[in-house]
Amino acid sequence: PEVARQIAAGEVVSRPLDVLRELLENALDAGATRLEIEVEGGGLRRVAVRDNGRGIPAGEVGLAPLRHATSKLPGGLDEVSTLGFRGEALWAAAQAGTLTLLTRPAAQVGATLLTAQGDAVEVARASAPAGTTAAVEGLFAAMPARLRAQAPAAAEVREMVALLGRYVLHHPELSWRLAVDGEIRLGHAPGDFRGGVATVYGPVSANRVLAVEAAGIAGVISRPELTRARRDRLHFAVNGRPVQPPADLEEAVLAGYGELLPSGAAPLTVLNLSVPPAEHNPNIHPSKQLVALAELPALAEQVRAAVAQALAGVPH
Ligand code: ADP
Numbered sequence: 001p002e003v004a005r006q007i008a009a010g011e012v013v014s015r016p017l018d019v020l021r022e023l024l025e026n027a028l029d030a031g032a033t034r035l036e037i038e039v040e041g042g043g044l045r046r047v048a049v050r051d052n053g054r055g056i057p058a059g060e061v062g063l064a065p066l067r068h069a070t071s072k073l074p075g076g077l078d079e080v081s082t083l084g085f086r087g088e089a090l091w092a093a094a095q096a097g098t099l100t101l102l103t104r105p106a107a108q109v110g111a112t113l114l115t116a117q118g119d120a121v122e123v124a125r126a127s128a129p130a131g132t133t134a135a136v137e138g139l140f141a142a143m144p145a146r147l148r149a150q151a152p153a154a155a156e157v158r159e160m161v162a163l164l165g166r167y168v169l170h171h172p173e174l175s176w177r178l179a180v181d182g183e184i185r186l187g188h189a190p191g192d193f194r195g196g197v198a199t200v201y202g203p204v205s206a207n208r209v210l211a212v213e214a215a216g217i218a219g220v221i222s223r224p225e226l227t228r229a230r231r232d233r234l235h236f237a238v239n240g241r242p243v244q245p246p247a248d249l250e251e252a253v254l255a256g257y258g259e260l261l262p263s264g265a266a267p268l269t270v271l272n273l274s275v276p277p278a279e280h281n282p283n284i285h286p287s288k289q290l291v292a293l294a295e296l297p298a299l300a301e302q303v304r305a306a307v308a309q310a311l312a313g314v315p316h
């Protein structure tokens with residue numbers, strides 16, 4: 001069972017990037033408007049996310065690192081199996097390293113500090129501002145094979161910076177800061193989609209985007225004449241979660257540009273899609289990066305139309 005548990009935990013947390021994504025998701029789920037991230041030693045020494053979200057009440061903190069413990073299922077335990085991976089992130093993080101949660105709901109006097117390593121959980125009183133700081137330290141320190149399988153720190157940091165950039169693009173209304181080994185690598189003050197593009201790609205790119213606004217679709221796309229051949233610049237989020245888009249959605253964007261797009265060019269797009277939860281399963285893979293969208297053809301057509309409409313007013 002010990003090996004089985006390690007395999008299960010490893011599917012949720014196999015590298016520092018996974019820890020960062022899960023902690024960010026939790027902070028967003030908690031309604032945070034300000035997120036401060038610290039990464040040290042390529043994320044193996046420490047990944048920490050501090051948020052100003054709703055915090056965890058003292059009486060519930062001890063549940064957070066338990067397997068399948070989640071506060072996010074109105075329907076109760078029945079739904080845990082259908083939702084697959086929910087409630088496993090903090091558990092997996094505590095299996096793979098040392099998890100600490102320093103947390104306080106705004107209305108509670110005094111904070112709680114939880115430390116979890118494997119199944120050993122300690123809870124103590126503490127003091128802290130409202131919100132939560134979740135940290136994972138010493139990732140894979142007790143798992144030499146895992147440790148050896150890790151990418152070099154610089155490569156992992158690159159991916160973490162890129163991941164954070166995607167969150168900034170899709171949530172430019174929030175305040176973001178990332179420090180890597182004590183050095184600020186990314187800072188974003190709340191703004192609109194164009195502001196997110198300015199933070200991630202710079203002011204020149206920000207001046208080249210047009211707003212997209214349609215039912216269930218919001219974001220920006222680059223003016224066709226100013227695109228470059230970079231395939232990684234199509235960014236999609238579904239219900240606030242950055243995802244690797246199904247090929248159909250990428251093709252829908254290109255179809256929306258139609259002949260306006262120079263051949264070989266790929267536009268910069270940031271599109272936030274809102275779909276009814278029932279049509280969307282984020283849990284087909286533990287990383288939740290892949291999504292299953294029930295109404296994909298209809299959604300693709302909406303995306304194509306929204307892009308085409310945004311471009312319709314552009315002189316060319
Ligand atoms: P899940 O997010 O799928 O519920 P997790 O293991 O990631 O599972 O988190 C377990 C629980 O811990 C969450 O359901 C939530 O109640 C609580 N939690 C975790 N992180 C935070 C946070 N940053 N702010 C508030 N609550 C949190």
Ligand code: MG
Pocket residue numbers: 022025026087089090
């Ligand atoms: Mg979570």
